[in-house]
Amino acid sequence: MRKVLIVGGGIAGPVLGMWLKRLGLEVSIIEARPTAAVGEGAFLGVAPNGMNALEPLGVAAAVAAAGSACESFQFINRKGEAIGSIDRSGDASAFGRPLTMIRRGQLNALLAEEAARQGVDIRWGQRLVAVDETHPSHVMARFEDGSEASADLLIGCDGLRSRVRSLILPDAPAPRFTGLLDYGGFAQGVQVPVPPGVNLMLFGRRAFFGAFVTPSGEIWWFHNGAPESPDLEALRKHSDPTRERERLLELHREDPPWVSDVIRATPKLLGPWPIYDLHAMPRWHSGRVCLLGDAAHAMSPSAGQGASLAMEDALVLAQCLRDIPTPAKAFAAFEKARRPRVDAIFRAARRNGSGKAVSGAVSEWFRDRLLPFFLRLGASGQSKMYSYRLEWNQSRA
Ligand SMILES: Cc1cc2nc3c(=O)[nH]c(=O)nc-3n(C[C@H](O)[C@H](O)[C@H](O)COP(=O)(O)OP(=O)(O)OC[C@H]3O[C@@H](n4cnc5c(N)ncnc54)[C@H](O)[C@@H]3O)c2cc1C
Incomplete structure (x- = not known):
């Protein structure tokens, strides 16, 4: 060989x-x-x-x-209220490197x-x-x-x-379509309600939105939501950024206003990427x-x-x-x-x-109350994934 x-x-x-x-x-x-x-x-x-x-x-x-480095995950609901968090500030000392x-x-x-x-x-x-x-x-x-x-x-x-x-x-x-369509982008000059180093996760009224602020103040964001049409290939091939930006703004209309500000402040909308798994x-x-x-x-x-x-x-x-x-x-x-x-x-x-x-008002109510419990489980599951360490010298014979 x-x-x-x-x-x-x-x-x-x-x-x-x-x-x-x-x-x-x-x-x-x-x-x-x-x-x-x-x-x-x-x-x-x-x-x-x-x-x-x-x-x-x-x-x-x-x-x-x-x-x-990511120092924490913070989860908020569509009213902008904090509903849970995962502290990751100890990762560098626990695992050698933080989530980067x-x-x-x-x-x-x-x-x-x-x-x-x-x-x-x-x-x-x-x-x-x-x-x-x-x-x-x-x-x-x-x-x-x-x-x-x-x-x-x-x-x-x-x-x-x-x-x-x-x-x-x-x-x-x-590959199987997960039902989620992903968009993202890089923006500047908008006040996002978390300091640099926090992955902010918003359960919006009609879609999910994530934002991360870098130490230089740039906002890296993504949107996950259902596609408008089941024809995903056509959507990808004939994407129209102006129309899609309008659609994202509409999907986040009932969410905290900074979300729309971030989408508007993004020079180039990236995506759509239909999310698949295999x-x-x-x-x-x-x-x-x-x-x-x-x-x-x-x-x-x-x-x-x-x-x-x-x-x-x-x-x-x-x-x-x-x-x-x-x-x-x-x-x-x-x-x-x-x-x-x-x-x-x-x-x-x-x-x-x-x-x-996306869920209805009743399930949102339950989610907001149960999320802290699930996040505690999620945090320990995440730590377990993070702690996994391979040694090059380990024999596979
Ligand atoms: C929106 C989105 C967000 C994600 N976020 C995360 C995240 O935060 N953390 C995380 O761990 N993972 C994330 N992932 C998953 C991650 O991107 C993939 O798991 C990772 O890229 C897999 O790496 P890979 O090298 O196997 O494949 P890829 O990164 O897809 O690389 C495949 C390469 O093969 C090339 N190629 C394809 N076909 C051919 C061919 N016929 N001939 C020659 N070259 C070819 C392509 O051009 C490409 O460069 C995300 C994925 C998506 C879609």
């Missing part, structure tokens, strides 16, 4: 690339995007467990420096840059279209431009809509090909763990390839090691996501 082709240079791809370089392998990443595109996408949180999976690669400090909020484009670019610096070959603007697994000694990949490449192993880090997955496991279940895959691998991150298991952002699980996956797959000489056995060991954790977090993400659904 010498040469590995990684399809996808988002989050899982570059992290896996760096680990495989540690094993002395020749690694190429094939990425469909034309460049690292620092300004792309909205933002996400890298949880302490994700940061810890990056630490031995020497990348966690750069992610921390480019992002901002970072722009997605910046995280992707930083990981790709670091992977390239560590010797990973990254080919931008190349899209995988076919995989040929019929050769016993290698796997062939074909790209949109007609070119081909062969490798000893091919790893699909190509996200929720993984082409690799559809090629190697054509009967795998399709579970119960029959397998994550076939022959010399394996899936990783969202390509194997995708969860709604409501647990804030998709990216961190992809980072953990990369470390564990590299351990398995280091310790188990046969690819098929290494892939099977990887899947076995990861499934229980992924499944548990998937269930938590679905639970959290369903709590964002």
Whole structure:
């Protein structure tokens, strides 16, 4: 085993690339995007467990420096009343790193840059279209431009809509729409009722709204709500930012006024992103090909763990390839090691996501009173996810 082709240079791809370089392998990443595109996408949180999976690669400090620490979550109802909170100010001392909020484009670019610096070959603007697994000694990949490449192993880090997955496991279940549509943006100059470092979560009258204020005063926000039409593809392809901004303003009309101010103050509305999840895959691998991150298991952002699980996956797959000489056995060991954790977090993400659904006045009344109790449980569940720590030296043999 010498040469590995990684399809996808988002989050899982570059992290896996760096680990495989540690094993002395020749690694190429094939990425469909034309460049690292620092300004792309909205933002996400890298949880302490994700940061810890990056630490031995020497990348966690750069992610921390480019992002901002989250000190707490505060939950408010549509009247702006506080209905609960989760204190996360002790995370850095408890887990090594805090939950780190970072722009997605910046995280992707930083990981790709670091992977390239560590010797990973990254080919931008190349899209995988076919995989040929019929050769016993290698796997062939074909790209949109007609070119081909062969490798000893091919790893699909190509996200929720993984082409690799559809090629190697054509009967795998399709991603499931969670019922939530996501928008987001970056705004400035609006007074949001929390200090920097707090993830403010609003259960609005007709939609959910989250806001995070960075130390420089920038407001990073997202909206989760039901789509206007069931035709999600049409919605994505023919999105009209002016009309959609109007729609978001209408959806938040009965919420605290700062929400509409933030939406109005956003120069560029980002989205819509229909939120999907993917579970119960029959397998994550076939022959010399394996899936990783969202390509194997995708969860709604409501647990804030998709990216961190992809980072953990990369470390564990590299351990398995280091310790188990046969690819098929290494892939099977990887899947076995990861499934229980992924499944548990998937269930938590679905639970959290369903709590964002809009409810009537009676259920709102109950929610406001029961939330503190559920948040206490949620906080300990979150701490359990955060405390998870992988050691590179652990043997997988
Ligand atoms: C709105 C939203 C908010 C989120 N917030 C959070 C959060 O706060 N915390 C968190 O942990 N997670 C969050 N997530 C989930 C997180 O983004 C994913 O779990 C994570 O990006 C998975 O990483 P990945 O590398 O597996 O896939 P991706 O990041 O999707 O990367 C896949 C890459 O593959 C490339 N690609 C695709 N097809 C091909 C092809 N055929 N050939 C070549 N390249 C290809 C793509 O261009 C892309 O760069 C969020 C997701 C969404 C949608």
